[in-house]
Amino acid sequence: MEKILDIISKKMAQAFEAAGYDAAFGKVTVSNRPDLCEYQCNGALAAAKQYKCAPIQIANAVAEKLDAADFSMIDAVMPGFINLKLSDAFLQNYLEQMRTAPDFGVEKLGAGKTVVVDYGGPNVAKPLHIGHLRSAIIGESLKRLYKFFGYNTIGDIHLGDWGLQMGLIIAELRCRQPELVYFDPDYTGEYPAEAPFTISELEEIYPAAAAKKKEDEAFAEEAHVATFELQNGRPGYRALWQHIMRLSLADMRKIYDDLDVHFESWLGESDADPYIPAMIADMKEKGYAVQSEGAWVIPVAEESDKKEVPPCILVKSDGSAIYATTDLATMVQRMQDFKPHKLFYITDKRQALHFEQVFRAAKKCGIVPEETELEHLGFGTMNGKDGKPFKTREGGVMRLEVLIREMTDFVRAKVVENKIVEDSEVEATTKKIAMAALKYGDLSNQPTKDYVFDMDRFAAFEGNTGPYILYTIVRIKSILAKYGAWENLPIQAAANVYAKELMLAITKLGPNLENALRTSAPNVICAYIYELAGCVNKFYHETRILTEEDKSLQAGYIALIALAKNILEQCIALLGFSAPEKM
Ligand code: ARG
Numbered sequence: 001m002e003k004i005l006d007i008i009s010k011k012m013a014q015a016f017e018a019a020g021y022d023a024a025f026g027k028v029t030v031s032n033r034p035d036l037c038e039y040q041c042n043g044a045l046a047a048a049k050q051y052k053c054a055p056i057q058i059a060n061a062v063a064e065k066l067d068a069a070d071f072s073m074i075d076a077v078m079p080g081f082i083n084l085k086l087s088d089a090f091l092q093n094y095l096e097q098m099r100t101a102p103d104f105g106v107e108k109l110g111a112g113k114t115v116v117v118d119y120g121g122p123n124v125a126k127p128l129h130i131g132h133l134r135s136a137i138i139g140e141s142l143k144r145l146y147k148f149f150g151y152n153t154i155g156d157i158h159l160g161d162w163g164l165q166m167g168l169i170i171a172e173l174r175c176r177q178p179e180l181v182y183f184d185p186d187y188t189g190e191y192p193a194e195a196p197f198t199i200s201e202l203e204e205i206y207p208a209a210a211a212k213k214k215e216d217e218a219f220a221e222e223a224h225v226a227t228f229e230l231q232n233g234r235p236g237y238r239a240l241w242q243h244i245m246r247l248s249l250a251d252m253r254k255i256y257d258d259l260d261v262h263f264e265s266w267l268g269e270s271d272a273d274p275y276i277p278a279m280i281a282d283m284k285e286k287g288y289a290v291q292s293e294g295a296w297v298i299p300v301a302e303e304s305d306k307k308e309v310p311p312c313i314l315v316k317s318d319g320s321a322i323y324a325t326t327d328l329a330t331m332v333q334r335m336q337d338f339k340p341h342k343l344f345y346i347t348d349k350r351q352a353l354h355f356e357q358v359f360r361a362a363k364k365c366g367i368v369p370e371e372t373e374l375e376h377l378g379f380g381t382m383n384g385k386d387g388k389p390f391k392t393r394e395g396g397v398m399r400l401e402v403l404i405r406e407m408t409d410f411v412r413a414k415v416v417e418n419k420i421v422e423d424s425e426v427e428a429t430t431k432k433i434a435m436a437a438l439k440y441g442d443l444s445n446q447p448t449k450d451y452v453f454d455m456d457r458f459a460a461f462e463g464n465t466g467p468y469i470l471y472t473i474v475r476i477k478s479i480l481a482k483y484g485a486w487e488n489l490p491i492q493a494a495a496n497v498y499a500k501e502l503m504l505a506i507t508k509l510g511p512n513l514e515n516a517l518r519t520s521a522p523n524v525i526c527a528y529i530y531e532l533a534g535c536v537n538k539f540y541h542e543t544r545i546l547t548e549e550d551k552s553l554q555a556g557y558i559a560l561i562a563l564a565k566n567i568l569e570q571c572i573a574l575l576g577f578s579a580p581e582k583m
Contacts, residue, residue: 005029043082104510182237283365312360344375348378496543
């Protein structure tokens with residue numbers, strides 16, 4: 001569906017033309033004085049310079065030419081503004097179209113286009129911690145938004161499963177249990193199906209090995225060798241790696257499922273490995289890769305750089321590939337498999353330079369064609385109330401499952417205390433409210449900014465929070481349930497000023513979702529539904545709905561709040577959570 005601003009801008013342009021002026025002056029904007037009008041056009045002021053006459057004269061002439069059926073107010077005011085309010089008929093008609101069109105008539109801007117969203121990015125064998133939360137939450141939301149706009153969308157978790165952490169675990173295991181068959185170079189039999197460690201042992205092995213590496217140079221060297229041998233296919237190490245992957249992934253899947261975060265593709269850095277040799281050979285042959293202090297690098301500095309952008313390192317002097325290498329090789333794979341229009345990465349903003357280097361190298365070497373868009377969304381830090389990166393009470397990094405559990409326990413206590421639902425519903429309802437609190441608490445902030453994690457505030461049922469949005473939806477659902485069959489009632493003309501405000505808010509769905517998509521900003525969706533929920537609640541407080549005796553009027557109220565509910569539900573689905581039946 002065409003957006004309202006576009007429709008009335010067109011009408012305004014025609015009115016300028018009909019009055020004898022250039023149609024280009026007929027641009028309409030949302031009013032910056034909502035107390036006076038809903039939309040406005042300032043074109044007469046600019047036109048006055050060209051036509052050398054008083055702006056108000058032009059504004060008056062243009063206002064004459066507008067179709068009075070579309071507007072309940074057309075006001076030409078000094079010095080030459082044209083102030084507008086939409087007519088009831090226009091709004092009714094527009095909302096009825098939104099109600100009956102697929103996806104509320106939002107235009108499918110992504111039809112025929114493919115985007116790969118790279119988010120999550122957990123590292124195998126290391127527990128997920130809160131640093132991975134934002135990538136998961138923001139990435140999932142943006143991915144859903146792309147899907148909504150009709151893009152063919154592939155969310156790829158891009159596991160960190162190939163680096164030194166693997167070598168560290170193998171080396172540490174070798175110190176502890178050198179007798180295991182995995183370390184016997186002459187062994188030719190089958191390797192055991194069961195891993196020689198549990199997931200909790202694995203989670204203890206990694207930090208122990210990482211700490212040892214810092215103090216013990218010989219051990220660090222062993223870990224490097226183990227990494228190198230793993231990557232070069234030493235069978236025992238491959239078998240161990242399989243065990244680590246299986247245990248670690250099962251654990252990860254559980255947590256991502258809990259978060260309602262789902263990836264279409266579970267590839268990792270290791271899957272990029274087969275693409276590396278040919279890619280590097282090509283880069284050397286074409287002269288993009290050059291040698292520098294024993295390493296192979298791609299210079300990516302540009303003249304216009306204000307800060308130094310160091311070369312992108314491809315192969316280190318010890319012959320090993322690094323983070324940038326796997327990212328470039330992954331691009332080769334993604335271009336081959338999906339021919340995407342866009343590659344989109346969501347990570348901590350401290351990786352901004354890495355992506356700048358990789359993007360430049362990819363374009364320079366022709367791995368990614370000029371027209372393919374590359375975007376890195378770097379998000380800020382989740383801080384504690386002290387303004388420092390969020391920590392456990394003991395000062396350590398908080399594991400993601402602990403954070404989720406703490407939020408869930410906090411919400412459950414409220415649900416139980418306020419006797420919100422039957423005992424059998426407590427868990428399911430708690431989970432939905434906790435997710436809303438956690439995700440909205442994060443997503444309502446501009447992604448690039450740091451924010452303070454505040455459980456009390458995020459889980460409050462009032463204020464700009466996820467639970468408040470859920471509460472609004474649940475309230476509408478309960479009215480609809482009491483009313484009866486509401487699904488097919490047509491939209492009516494606004495019955496009062498609160499209805500009209502709600503209708504105007506509903507019309508802004510499309511522009512807000514487009515804005516969120518264009519600026520990679522789920523916070524725009526949050527701000528929109530907060531405004532919409534506010535309009536719903538005002539309307540509800542000022543209007544007798546269920547006790548209204550005029551049945552036709554009542555049907556109109558019901559149709560309006562039902563549309564608002566459907567839109568709110570669609571929007572929270574885009575944010576990655578859903579509403580319970582009761583709250
Ligand atoms: N595993 C990485 C980390 O923990 C994040 C991966 C992000 N994605 C990428 N294609 N580099 O920092």
